[in-house]
Amino acid sequence: MSQTIFATPKKILFSSVLGLGLSLSVQAAQDPNQFIEKIANDTLDAIKSNGAAKSGNIAEINKIVNDYLLPHANLEKTTRLATGAPWRQASADQKQQLVSAFKQTLVRTYSGAFKNVNDTAKITLQPFRGNADANDVVVRSVITAANGPVAVDYRLEKAGDSWKVYDFSVENIWLVQNYKNQFAGEISKGGIDGLIKSLQK
Numbered sequence: 794m795s796q797t798i799f800a801t802p803k804k805i806l807f808s809s810v811l812g813l814g815l816s817l818s819v820q821a822a823q824d825p826n827q828f829i830e831k832i833a834n835d836t837l838d839a840i841k842s843n844g845a846a847k848s849g850n851i852a853e854i855n856k857i858v859n860d861y862l863l864p865h866a867n868l869e870k871t872t873r874l875a876t877g878a879p880w881r882q883a884s885a886d887q888k889q890q891l892v893s894a895f896k897q898t899l900v901r902t903y904s905g906a907f908k909n910v911n912d913t914a915k916i917t918l919q920p921f922r923g924n925a926d927a928n929d930v931v932v933r934s935v936i937t938a939a940n941g942p943v944a945v946d947y948r949l950e951k952a953g954d955s956w957k958v959y960d961f962s963v964e965n966i967w968l969v970q971n972y973k974n975q976f977a978g979e980i981s982k983g984g985i986d987g988l989i990k991s992l993q994k
Contacts, residue, residue: 894992
């Protein structure tokens with residue numbers, strides 16, 4: 794992968810993994826804070842109990858990511874938002890390749906953060922602001938681990954009878970916007986196909 798694209802601030806790596814871990818669907822009957830709290834704790838427990846993943850075993854890391862995090866993520870929406878206007882001009886095949894390549898980029902980018910999870914890691918939900926019955930909401934939390942507390946916010950949407958997270962921020966750095974700026978540079982140089990190739994490297 795190119796050194797000039799898809800850079801992620803080092804301080805957000807640990808929290809970003811949890812952000813991805815919260816991109817899961819549950820029954821919409823749960824309020825947004827309950828949704829985040831349950832999935833966060835389930836994800837933390839899975840990481841804490843897997844010593845191989847914390848030690849950097851790629852196979853185990855990929856298994857956790859694919860089993861706990863990605864199956865219920867709205868990766869298509871995340872990819873579409875990060876791509877911006879050029880998404881509308883992309884063919885169906887290009888869109889599929891973009892989503893697949895972006896998924897692998899996220900797995901590679903954040904896998905190392907599993908090493909930062911220890912037995913003291915925990916999530917604290919902040920008081921919910923807004924209408925919990927809305928179709929699109931923001932949930933705020935603080936994740937505390939060995940490297941100190943980090944503020945993490947999540948954008949959730951209802952999808953049928955489920956919630957899904959499609960974006961999150963760490964210390965006010967939103968995932969979609971962070972990648973959108975970088976995607977734009979690649980698209981300006983090589984179009985959609987150029988972006989796909991950069992993601993696949």
